[in-house]
Amino acid sequence: MSLSEQTIQIVKATAPVLAEHGETITRHFYQQMFSQNPELLNIFNATNQKTGRQQAALANAVYAYAANIDNLGVLTAAVQRIAHKHASFNILPEQYPIVGKHLLEAVTHVLGDAATDEILNAWREAYGFLAALFIEVEEGIYRESELAEGGWRGTREFKVVNKVQESELITSFYFEPVDGLPVADYQPGQYIGIYLHPEQSEHRCIRQYSLSDAPNGRSYRISVKREGKGETQGMISHHLHDNVHINDIVELCPPSGDFYLNPRSEAPVVLLSGGVGQTPMLSMLNSLVHQGHQQPIIYVHGAMNSRVHAFDQHVREHTEQSDNIEQILFYDEPTGACSGYHHAGKTDLELIRKKIDLPGAHYYFCGPLGYMAMVKKSLQSWGVTEDRLHYEVFGPHKDL
Ligand SMILES: Cc1cc2nc3c(=O)[nH]c(=O)nc-3n(C[C@H](O)[C@H](O)[C@H](O)COP(=O)(O)OP(=O)(O)OC[C@H]3O[C@@H](n4cnc5c(N)ncnc54)[C@H](O)[C@@H]3O)c2cc1C
Ligand code: HEM
Incomplete structure (x- = not known):
């Protein structure tokens, strides 16, 4: 036609x-x-x-x-x-x-x-x-x-098999299918759709959450931040934290999304995230480690302070075990109890240009819109070409 x-x-x-x-x-x-x-x-x-x-x-x-x-x-x-x-x-x-x-x-x-x-x-x-x-x-x-092996169409029932608090604001949920069969692999960076019907809502609600670990064929993990408070309290993020527990059943749509790690690239990879925007980056990082990626992998993360910073220990273990992985941390407002961060203040890529402006590198970024606009602008000003910039918006899409 x-x-x-x-x-x-x-x-x-x-x-x-x-x-x-x-x-x-x-x-x-x-x-x-x-x-x-x-x-x-x-x-x-x-x-x-x-x-x-x-x-x-x-x-x-x-x-x-x-x-x-x-x-x-x-x-x-x-x-x-x-x-x-x-x-x-x-x-x-x-x-x-x-x-x-x-x-x-x-x-x-x-x-x-x-x-x-x-x-x-x-x-x-x-x-x-x-x-x-x-x-x-x-x-x-x-x-x-x-x-796909372990795949399905529409929704499928999953049981919450684990729930882990990762920071003051972020909690991970582990899901296994009720039918006990395998689950489909996904591209690191993709998300699932979760279908829930909280008591206080007249309607069923659907939300997307990036898969926050490498695929393993058996289970999925998402990591959810409590969004807003008072008048702006997010409905489903709070419902998941407060009312969804181990052994509860949820419905999931298969993984989808066009933001994912280039599976064939052997180039250096720079993963940049602000706050809960690190979930797809964790999936990418863990997948790169499984694949034995030999090129530099730089994990740049910005958080308010250590209280809300999730997965620090996990990323640190990767950096200790592999010579080609480095983490760079920015804390917006570090408290006296914070340690191990590299820069105080909001993420400023000019401060770390020497480490991340690498020939041929691919840049994956996710975080609040203002953060991503800053990242894109900085990288473009260094001459990074469009085909090496990849980003995800955690909400209705907006061009940066
Ligand atoms: C592709 C994709 C991947 C995602 N991955 C993740 C992830 O890995 N982890 C994660 O935590 N989230 C992720 N999200 C976001 C997630 O889907 C939800 O949008 C988020 O959890 C908020 O949902 P909610 O139901 O709690 O908030 P909603 O009730 O849907 O509210 C949406 C936002 O609006 C704010 N808000 C509520 N009421 C008002 C109001 N009256 N005025 C102004 N603002 C208001 C809320 O605080 C919230 O920030 C992803 C989103 C997409 C699209
Ligand atoms: C040609 C027709 C359509 C166009 C151009 C269109 C366009 C869009 C766009 C631009 C978005 C935002 C995507 C993003 O965030 O990346 C979107 C989201 C969405 N669309 Fe469509 N759409 C169409 C048809 C439909 C139909 C038929 C339905 C079903 C009733 C539908 C349901 C949705 C829903 C539920 C969302 C997500 C909304 C949210 O996150 O709040 N769309 N669509």
């Missing part, structure tokens, strides 16, 4: 309108969709709606599609990222017409008289084309997960 030339021209010509009204359209879209299809409240994250982060992510995606509709190749990476995220929510083909209907209604509502039949028909066709693309890519992900 391909788009007609007329549709391409009309959609491209209306792209600037979307840039102007994008978030108004997507806000209206979600309001209408949830009032007419309330079952979808069991899929979408209500907080991301409240904070507007999901509206912004969708508006940006729709705008990028319209602006590049005559050159869709540039969107390949974005389509992969969104499809992997969708896969962790188990998004199904039959849900696309529902979203399409409400999106078109929202465009009509916001554009008013400017939304002519010609424009709406062009957008209907363009949406159908994009939906078909997502459905195909997502089916590919589902099939791959299902066919």
Whole structure:
């Protein structure tokens, strides 16, 4: 299937309108969709709606599609990222017409008289084309997960077999499948979708958590930070800490995600994280150690202080056992009880440039948005090329 030339021209010509009204359209879209299809409240994250982060992510995606509709190749990476995220929510083909209907209604509502039949028909066709693309890519992900050894499609029941407090704020959960069969391997850096229904929530909630250890074929580990407090207390992170215990059963979607260690690269690797952003880095570090990676591995981590700093001892053991692994620690606000850190204050890559500006190195980073923007800017200013920069956003995606 391909788009007609007329549709391409009309959609491209209306792209600037979307840039102007994008978030108004997507806000209206979600309001209408949830009032007419309330079952979808069991899929979408209500907080991301409240904070507007999901509206912004969708508006940006729709705008990028319209602006590049005559050159869709540039969107390949974005389509992969969104499809992997969708896969962790188990998004199904039959849900696309529902979203399409409400999106078109929202465009009509916001554009008013400017939304002519010609424009709406062009957008209907363009949406159908994009939906078909997502459905195909997502089916590919589902099939791959299902066919992998230890794999499955949709959700599968897992038992919490261990729960370990790693710091004042971070706790790890170990899961094994209830059916006692193996579990699929994953690429270090990927995440799982967890499905929970806390008593205080009217709806089921789905969240993503990066797998925080190397794959082992038997179990998965995630490490969760308590997010926010008071009015901004995160629903599921607190529920996991307070109410999910050893022997409880949860449902998990198979591992997915497009942020992972290049499995073939023999280059130096620099893993940079802020706070709980270190979870995918731990999976990468442990996998590199298992693989016997010979090139330098530099683990750069920033935490507030030792009270909230998780996995210090674990990373330290790797550095003691391997000559090619080094850890560099920044503590924002060290207390008198803190030791073993290298720099006081927020992560500043200029201070450690000599150690991490390595020819051909790949850089993987994860943390708060401001942290990642700083990392990207510094690395780019040193001339690190785009293909060697890899990052994950712990929430609705945002370009840095
Ligand atoms: C790919 C991926 C991987 C991830 N991996 C990890 C991981 O390894 N470990 C981990 O701990 N987390 C991880 N996350 C984040 C995780 O999925 C959840 O988003 C996180 O646990 C918060 O969920 P919650 O239900 O507690 O918060 P939610 O209730 O969903 O709230 C989301 C955020 O908004 C804040 N908030 C709540 N209410 C308000 C309000 N009224 N105004 C403003 N802000 C508000 C909360 O404090 C929280 O920070 C990952 C996310 C993604 C997308
Ligand atoms: C062509 C149509 C669609 C587009 C362009 C689209 C786009 C997006 C984008 C850009 C994101 C954010 C991705 C990220 O954070 O990396 C997203 C997330 C999501 N999408 Fe879609 N999507 C489409 C269809 C659907 C459908 C049919 C459903 C199911 C009802 C759906 C459900 C979701 C959910 C649940 C999330 C996560 C929301 C959150 O984290 O709060 N999407 N989508």
